[in-house]
Amino acid sequence: MGITLGSGIAILGGVIVEAGSSIPVRALYSWGVNGSGQLGLGDTDNRSSPVQIGALTTWSELGCGYHQTLAIKTDGTLWAWGSGQFGALGLGNTTSYSSPKQVGSLTTWLETAGGYQSIAISS
Numbered sequence: 001m002g003i004t005l006g007s008g009i010a011i012l013g014g015v016i017v018e019a020g021s022s023i024p025v026r027a028l029y030s031w032g033v034n035g036s037g038q039l040g041l042g043d044t045d046n047r048s049s050p051v052q053i054g055a056l057t058t059w060s061e062l063g064c065g066y067h068q069t070l071a072i073k074t075d076g077t078l079w080a081w082g083s084g085q086f087g088a089l090g091l092g093n094t095t096s097y098s099s100p101k102q103v104g105s106l107t108t109w110l111e112t113a114g115g116y117q118s119i120a121i122s123s
Helices: none
Strands: 003-006 009-012 015-019 026-032 047-052 059-064 068-073 078-082 097-103 109-114 118-122
Touching: 026 059, 059 118, 068 109, 068 118
Parallel strands: 059 109
Antiparallel strands: 003 009, 009 015, 015 026, 026 047, 059 068, 068 078, 078 097, 109 118
16 A cells, blocks of 8 residues: 655655656655665665666556565566565566566556565456
8 A cells, every 4th residue: 555645656665656747657766675675776785765766767556565576567567576585576486686577478467466475467
């Protein structure tokens, strides 16, 4: 569950999602504990202030687990990063990644959620 701040900005599990005003363009920002790379910043350093995750502004949905993050781009592709323990990222392995990795090739993903596990809904 997220907190909407108005003007198209929301905080979801420590990640800010900023929406564009006229077209669905969104950048992701993250901060906090990053021991598994779940902030998506290419490292495992903790952050005390928001840092943009890459340069992309095409994110549409976001789900945060305890040690992993899932996001859907506006093209319907699913992306994951953070702890791969127990296969939580859905990448067919148990490797952890500190930057977004595409999960499969489907372009019909709609929603994501996470806890110790990851869940996504496809149309």
